[in-house]
Amino acid sequence: DTEVTQTPKHLVMGMTNKKSLKCEQHMGHRAMYWYKQKAKKPPELMFVYSYEKLSINESVPSRFSPECPNSSLLNLHLHALQPEDSALYLCASSQAPAVVLDTQYFGPGTRLTVL
């Protein structure tokens, strides 16, 4: 099973709402990632978790708050977002953070619209 699942598939929220995106994998991977992809642009890295600890934060605004409650789950908590945060949010996982030839497996993404 090489599947990464993401819920919800679509999310519409207001600027004052609090919502969460969820990502799950059952491949035993110990590295998990959040990427953001604006329309017609390539994915951009937001966060990396290695062994359930945040290892990379690419200067993401604090209105995005990641959480890795266990090795299979990755959440992205959203609060006070702006319309320009509307994008496709992609989750990925890979086997081991220190392994250089590590293939990342991506989920289908959550398409977020901020009104």
Place this chain on the structure above:
Amino acid sequence: DAKTTQPPSMDCAEGRAANLPCNHSTISGNEYVYWYRQIHSQGPQYIIHGLKNNETNEMASLIITEDRKSSTLILPHATLRDTAVYYCIVRAKTGANNLFFGTGTRLTVIP
């Protein structure tokens, strides 16, 4: 990680080979060439990677020039389902294993 340059778009007739070029003239000795693709409204999908030898798997072949400054991804018999954006990524052997995507090549397979 080294920067890559790809043509923004290409067309290929269904059933023919699709050859997608990538320039990575500043690649260093410990950097690998990776290819991912993203079909519309889906997450990126790993295709293949290589260091300096040519590589082949069930999806594609990767040809890397002897000086390693460029490479070509070959889809031997393109189908309509191969229509996607193809990303060439250069990754260091050491350091963080996150991916830096360039702008990619939008391949359209034409019936």
